[in-house]
Structures are given as structure tokens and as C-alpha cells.
Amino acid sequence: EFSPEEAQFNDLIAEDSRIEPRDWMPDAYRKTLIRQISQHAHSEIIGMQPESNWISRAPSLKRKAILIAKVQDEAGHGLYLYSAAQTLGISREEMTDQLLEGKAKYSSIFNYTTPTWADMGSIGWLVDGAAIANQVPLCRASYGPYGRAMVRICKEESFHQRQGFEILLELMQGTEEQRRMAQESVNRWYWPALMMFGPPDDESPNSTQSMAWKIKRFSNDELRQRFVGMLVPQAEVLGVTLPDPNLKWNEEKQAYDMSEIDWDEFHEVIAGRGPANAERMRRRREAHENGAWVREAAAAYARKQAA
Numbered sequence: 001e002f003s004p005e006e007a008q009f010n011d012l013i014a015e016d017s018r019i020e021p022r023d024w025m026p027d028a029y030r031k032t033l034i035r036q037i038s039q040h041a042h043s044e045i046i047g048m049q050p051e052s053n054w055i056s057r058a059p060s061l062k063r064k065a066i067l068i069a070k071v072q073d074e075a076g077h078g079l080y081l082y083s084a085a086q087t088l089g090i091s092r093e094e095m096t097d098q099l100l101e102g103k104a105k106y107s108s109i110f111n112y113t114t115p116t117w118a119d120m121g122s123i124g125w126l127v128d129g130a131a132i133a134n135q136v137p138l139c140r141a142s143y144g145p146y147g148r149a150m151v152r153i154c155k156e157e158s159f160h161q162r163q164g165f166e167i168l169l170e171l172m173q174g175t176e177e178q179r180r181m182a183q184e185s186v187n188r189w190y191w192p193a194l195m196m197f198g199p200p201d202d203e204s205p206n207s208t209q210s211m212a213w214k215i216k217r218f219s220n221d222e223l224r225q226r227f228v229g230m231l232v233p234q235a236e237v238l239g240v241t242l243p244d245p246n247l248k249w250n251e252e253k254q255a256y257d258m259s260e261i262d263w264d265e266f267h268e269v270i271a272g273r274g275p276a277n278a279e280r281m282r283r284r285r286e287a288h289e290n291g292a293w294v295r296e297a298a299a300a301y302a303r304k305q306a307a
């Protein structure tokens with residue numbers, strides 16, 4: 001027998017309605033949302049680093065202005081998401097501590113380095129592309145504040161994806177050396193981008209419950225397939241090769257056959273041993289310490305206003 005609150009929660013989920021902050025919800029629902037939304041927020045904030053690496057070296061004023069705007073958008077996404085998580089009863093300080101103490105995860109993808117300008121193209125095309133494929137269904141997540149934050153975030157990610165595609169298109173229409181640089185970058189980002197969707201379905205401990213609660217609408221593998229299906233025609237337009245010799249449409253399965261993802265690499269990166277994990281965390285801590293005076297000043301101002 002369900003309590004009246006729990007019965008109401010179940011009804012709201014069943015009728016595809018939304019759960020709002022003041023509604024009763026099971027502790028485990030609250031906990032998994034805090035986990036997913038805060039990790040998502042941390043990803044947006046740490047995700048500023050790989051691209052900020054190129055702001056001072058963008059090849060033109062126009063590219064620099066676009067890149068600054070994009071990196072700023074990611075900061076904004078982090079802030080909406082922290083706010084959405086706060087409606088579940090966790091404070092911004094707690095979430096920040098969890099990240100800085102290495103207890104909270106953030107997306108594996110941001111632990112890869114950006115040695116060339118073409119990486120700005122690959123991040124936009126592949127990383128923002130994967131983010132959109134994963135996040136468009138999250139616009140319908142059962143928790144209201146998360147779904148609503150996603151709507152705006154997805155609009156901005158679409159612009160980001162186009163600008164990345166356009167960087168690669170320009171390089172692919174350039175010199176031999178530029179084309180080589182674009183292809184080399186796509187080779188490095190393709191597999192890590194596919195890992196963004198998470199472990200395979202049979203090794204995804206959270207999926208079944210999150211799908212039953214309509215937080216996730218599709219499984220990790222379903223979204224990964226959908227993403228690859230999006231990339232194939234776009235790669236043709238660009239003239240780049242996706243670095244998987246086994247990538248082939250399978251008419252019978254109505255899905256792409258592909259090589260096995262290197263899950264050891266995925267687990268290594270999540271465990272903190274990827275190419276740039278240490279550097280990302282070092283810079284995040286440094287930025288947090290450098291921002292201490294801002295937090296102190298804001299708190300002092302708030303106290304003064306209240307008095």
C-alpha cells in the first residue's frame with residue numbers, strides 16, 4: 001500500500017506530469033536527481049577549460065568573440081543547473097565541496113586536451129553534438145526545474161554545435177595541412193564523444209530506475225546509436241572520415257554496427273587517470289580559491305542589506 005503522497009507521486013509520473021520542488025518525492029528520486037544534475041553542472045563548469053585554452057590564440061577576432069561567448073554560455077549552463085539542484089535541498093557549497101574533494105563526478109570528455117585549433121571545431125561538432133543528443137530528451141525529464149533548465153541549454157548547445165561544424169568545414173575547405181589537422185582532431189575526439197553517453201546498458205546501474213521515473217527517456221546505448229546516425233551524413237558533408245572501420249548501417253537491425261568502445265579507457269578517465277584530470281581539478285581549485293574574496297564580499301553585502 002502506498003501512502004497518499006506516494007500514490008500521488010506515482011500518478012504524476014504515470015500521467016507524464018511534472019514533479020515540482022514542493023511535491024513529495026521518494027528519497028531515492030531526490031538523491032539520483034541531485035547526483036545527475038550536480039554532475040551535469042560540474043561538467044559545464046569544468047567544460048569551460050578545454051576551450052578557454054584557445055581564447056588567447058583564436059585565429060581571428062571573429063573566432064575569438066564567438067569562442068568567448070560559447071565558453072560564457074557554459075558557465076551560464078552550470079549556474080542554471082546548480083540552481084535546479086538547489087531546489088532539491090542541497091546547497092551550492094556542498095556541491096562545490098563534493099567536486100573539489102573529488103567525490104562528485106563530471107563528464108569524462110573534459111579530461112582530454114586541446115592541442116590544436118581544430119579541437120575547437122571537434123568539441124563543438126562532436127561534444128556539443130553528443131550533449132544535444134543526450135539532453136533534448138532531458139527537456140521532458142519528470143523533474144520540472146531540470147527539464148525547464150534543459151530547454152534553454154539545448155537552444156544554446158545547438159548554436160555551439162553549428163559553430164563547431166563550421167570551424168571544421170572551413171578547415172576542410174582549406175589547405176592540405178588544415179584538412180589533416182581537422183581529420184586528426186576528429187580522430188581523437190570521436191571515441192571519447194561516444195563515451196559521453198555512459199556505460200553500455202547492461203552495465204548502467206542507474207538507467208532502469210531513472211527511466212521508470214522518467215528522468216531518462218532513452219537508454220545510454222539508444223542515444224549513442226542515435227548520435228552516430230546524426231554524425232554519418234554530417235561527416236560526409238564535411239569530408240572527414242569517422243575513425244571506425246567497422247561503422248556500417250545494418251538494415252536488419254535498423255542500427256549502425258560499430259567497433260567495441262574502449263571501456264577500459266572510459267573507466268580509467270572516470271577514475272581520475274585520464275590525460276588531463278589532474279590539471280582540470282588543479283585549475284578548478286585554483287579558481288575557487290581566487291574567487292574567495294568575491295564570495296566573502298557578496299556575503300558581507302547580503303548581511304548588510306538584511307540588517
Ligand code: FAQ
Binds near residue numbers: 134270
Ligand atoms: N563521464 O548508471 P549510469 C556538457 C557515471 S555535456 C563521467 O549510466 P546515469 C555540455 C555515472 O555518473 C556533459 N561519468 O549513470 C558542454 C554513474 O556514476 P554515479 C554533461 C559517467 O546517470 C559541451 C556511473 O558512471 N552531460 O557538459 C559518464 O544513469 C561542451 C554509471 O552510469 C550530462 O551530465 C561519463 N561520460 O547516466 C559543456 C548530461 N557516463 O553517479 C562544455 C546529464 C556515466 O553512479 C563544452 N547526465 N558516468 O557515481 C546524464 O544524462 C546521465 O547522468 C549520463 C549517465 C547519461 C551521463
